[in-house]
Amino acid sequence: MAFSLFRTPSSAPSDPHTVELEAILKDPAVSRAFRYLENSTRETTRELITINEIPAPPFKEQERAQFVCQRFQEMGLQQVHQDLEGNILGILPGRSDPAGTGPLIALAAHIDSVFPEGTDVSVRLEHGRFFGPGLGDNGSGLAGLLALVRCFTQVPLSTEHSLIFVGTVGEEGPGNLRGVRHLFLQNPCGRNITEFIALDGPGIERITHQALGSRRFEVKFEGPGGHSWGDFGIVNPVHALGRFIYQMTSCQLPPLPRTTCTIGVIEGGTSVNTIPGWARCEVDLRSTSETELDRLEGHLRTAAQLAAQEEERASLHAHIRLKSLITSMGNRPSGITPVDSRLVRLALEATRLRGAKPLLDCASTDSNLPISLGIPAITIGAGGRCGGCHTLDEWYDPTGRETSLQRTLLLVLGLAGLAA
Ligand SMILES: [Zn+2]
Known part of the structure; x- marks a missing residue:
């Protein structure tokens, strides 16, 4: 590598x-x-x-x-x-x-x-x-x-x-x-x-x-979950994860200092007819520059927040919230x-x-x-x-x-x- x-x-x-x-x-x-x-x-x-x-x-x-x-x-x-x-x-x-x-x-x-x-x-x-x-x-x-x-x-x-x-x-x-x-x-x-x-x-x-510096995160969204028909309209963690992935992958990364962002694992859900209670992904950020890593980590934190807010706005039940959790999985300076x-x-x-x-x-x-x-x-x-x-x-x-x-x-x- x-x-x-x-x-x-x-x-x-x-x-x-x-x-x-x-x-x-x-x-x-x-x-x-x-x-x-x-x-x-x-x-x-x-x-x-x-x-x-x-x-x-x-x-x-x-x-x-x-x-x-x-x-x-x-x-x-x-x-x-x-x-x-x-x-x-x-x-x-x-x-x-x-x-x-x-x-x-x-x-x-x-x-x-x-x-x-x-x-x-x-x-x-x-x-x-x-x-x-x-x-x-x-x-x-x-x-x-x-x-x-x-x-x-x-x-x-x-x-x-x-x-x-x-x-x-x-x-x-x-x-x-x-x-x-x-x-x-x-x-x-x-x-x-x-x-x-x-x-x-x-x-x-x-x-x-x-x-080569790297920072690794688990990003997880949690909601109440429910029936795909009966509860439709409540916040959906998988949908929020999709919004988050879109935010991360549309971020401009500099070719120099070389900086990369990879979402390597996604997970979540119970069955095709269930609104999931959670969804998570694992993100690997790498750069030769600590400044770029700081910037990209900032983008990740904002993207998780925005994804949760957008999902809540799209929901038919304004009082039901979606939790976003970010956990560090590793940090190499x-x-x-x-x-x-x-x-x-x-x-x-x-x-x-x-x-x-x-x-x-x-x-x-x-x-x-x-x-x-x-x-x-x-x-x-x-x-x-x-x-x-x-x-x-x-x-x-x-x-x-x-x-x-x-x-x-x-x-x-x-x-x-x-x-x-
Ligand atoms: Zn080795």
Whole structure:
């Protein structure tokens, strides 16, 4: 669910970020780390299969979270804990901050999958591809995160500034970013995070630096209901819902900043010969601009009111009222990490230095939250290829994954500094 919005700026050989990363690449410890990522690809795939076969439906990520917690501990991260929302955190202190209480560069991956409880999440290998719901999104991100932790602690590789590794809960749909929201708004560690990188899905090119905001609402109309013949003329919630949908779909939406409105679910009524007692719909509003989202939410609230009033005016029984109820189902803030920020520049150069063509894009991910708070954040792929994302036929091919993980490693080293 991402689309490219921007022309990716090209780099000059003298770009300071390129020079900086090239110096890091020359360090023998970094060569060892790159070889480690190449040589441990089987282990990473084994870990991916183990992760994927532990179900992690929205709000039920506990078992997979425990696995991540145990792996963080085994790999030697410090201050490993699960926070009150269910996120798993572990710190790798930098040379300048042995207690790990200073500024933190965060590398995260979401633990949850979209699949409900009871989904068969077992993995099978067919013609060189692994099949299993959730393998790409976000089994691959989580396995990539663990591979990078292993790399840092086993090579070993030390940084100037401290790193924090995070498995977040509640990234997908109904989770409404609850994990990352808690991390930044309530967990004391969140206050120390200066840059945030989320590993989400496969690939190497994508650098999501723009947060696609969304607001979701249930809009419901309620009336007394009655007989289609005997009570005809009283307010009809389905008719009011029709008026509301007309109002919403005739609203002018700007092409830029891209803004969308989708009514994805309608429901209501009892039978063909009954005036319904209720009708409801679910509305998804999206935009790259918070101002447009405010405007569109205002339009939605007015449209619901107008629809109810029009239905009451059309009714033959003026004293019978129609209730309109609006409930928020989710809110993901929008925003942007500027293209000329150090984080995005380093991500662009690290991608190029690993032989790929970076692609800046916009999507709704864990990075939405830090971006909306003004904390530089991006979401990138964890390598390999995947198809059928969010379906039961999801597949994943790890070929080339190590190059993408090397890109992430290089980026993290660029941000945190390689300790001499
Ligand atoms: Zn994801």
